[in-house]
Amino acid sequence: AQSVTQLGSHVSVSEGALVLLRCNYSSSVPPYLFWYVQYPNQGLQLLLKYTSAATLVKGINGFEAEFKKSETSFHLTKPSAHMSDAAEYFCAVSDNAGNMLTFGGGTRLMVKP
Amino acid sequence: KAGVTQTPRYLIKTRGQQVTLSCSPISGHRSVSWYQQTPGQGLQFLFEYFSETQRNKGNFPGRFSGRQFSNSRSEMNVSTLELGDSALYLCASSLGSRVTEAFFGQGTRLTVV
Numbered sequence: 082a083q084s085v086t087q088l089g090s091h092v093s094v095s096e097g098a099l100v101l102l103r104c105n106y107s108s109s110v111p112p113y114l115f116w117y118v119q120y121p122n123q124g125l126q127l128l129l130k131y132t133s134a135a136t137l138v139k140g141i142n143g144f145e146a147e148f149k150k151s152e153t154s155f156h157l158t159k160p161s162a163h164m165s166d167a168a169e170y171f172c173a174v175s176d177n178a179g180n181m182l183t184f185g186g187g188t189r190l191m192v193k194p
Numbered sequence: 195k196a197g198v199t200q201t202p203r204y205l206i207k208t209r210g211q212q213v214t215l216s217c218s219p220i221s222g223h224r225s226v227s228w229y230q231q232t233p234g235q236g237l238q239f240l241f242e243y244f245s246e247t248q249r250n251k252g253n254f255p256g257r258f259s260g261r262q263f264s265n266s267r268s269e270m271n272v273s274t275l276e277l278g279d280s281a282l283y284l285c286a287s288s289l290g291s292r293v294t295e296a297f298f299g300q301g302t303r304l305t306v307v
Contacts, residue, residue: 092304113294124198124284124298133296171237179292181227181250 083174084108100159102173102188104146107153111174114155115182116146119169126172131155133189136168142166168194196221198287198299206305212273215302219266226268228260229297231282240283243268244291270303276294280306 106114113132115123117125129140136148146157155172172185199218205211219226228240239252243262260270266287272279283304286296 112292115296117298118227122303124200124300125286127295127297130295173237175293176250178250179294180225180242180244181239181252182229182286182293182296183239184229186236 083109083176083183084113084175085172085183085185087172087188089188090186091189091191092180093191093193094162096164097161097180100144100162100166100190102157102170102172102190104157104185105153105156106155106172106174109177110150111135112177112179112190113175114146114148115175116140116144116155116175117159117171117184119140119171123170126173128157147151162190164192164194197255198285198297200283200285200299202302204303204305205302206307207275207303209275209306211275212271213275213304214269214271215285215304217268217270217285217287217299219268219285219291220297223287223289223297224266225288225293226262226290227286227288227293228268228270229252229286231284231301233282237284240270255267255307267274275306277306279303 083105086105116128131148139145173182225244227242228265262268282301284301287300
């Protein structure tokens with residue numbers, strides 16, 4: 082079964098600083114990888130997805146992620162944090178059949194003024 | 195185009211009762227998945243339906259059940275509620291048979307007292 086690990090349940094950055102949220106998946110390459118964002122009392126919004134077309138994936142709101150098979154990683158980055166980026170972020174992988182998602186534990190991003 | 199709609203948004207139930215949650219997917223989407231989100235366990239997969247068939251089920255007791263109707267709307271039912279069932283229940287819909295892009299509703303917050 083697929084598994085996902087997000088290192089750091091809480092990450093704090095200053096406004097304008099680089100955002101780096103870490104995600105590692107289990108050793109077998111999943112068909113799809115995703116990053117979602119969740120604001121308080123809301124559902125999940127898709128930031129970006131990897132579907133094997135390109136290893137560097139660009140998403141909404143200036144986020145991007147790079148798929149690195151050798152490191153089994155799919156870290157999320159943003160060059161310059163905004164206050165509005167404060168939220169919880171989830172990395173997810175699909176199963177081999179592609180009909181369910183397994184989520185990491187989530188990383189709460191705090192942005193200091 | 196309307197997003198995924200979950201009703202009700204909030205529910206308070208008593209231990210031992212049963213509850214039914216509803217999910218209307220995006221028009222044209224045929225796959226509906228359900229997830230439970232709690233502070234302790236994070237996001238956990240409940241089940242997934244495609245064209246009225248349950249294709250996958252997570253590791254939850256039989257008190258949790260669901261179904262999908264011919265118009266792709268889905269319901270999930272929890273019988274004999276326990277305090278530990280208090281959670282945010284999220285529904286996601288996808289266009290085809292593989293979860294290449296799942297769109298989430300805002301969730302139903304269930305509190306069991």
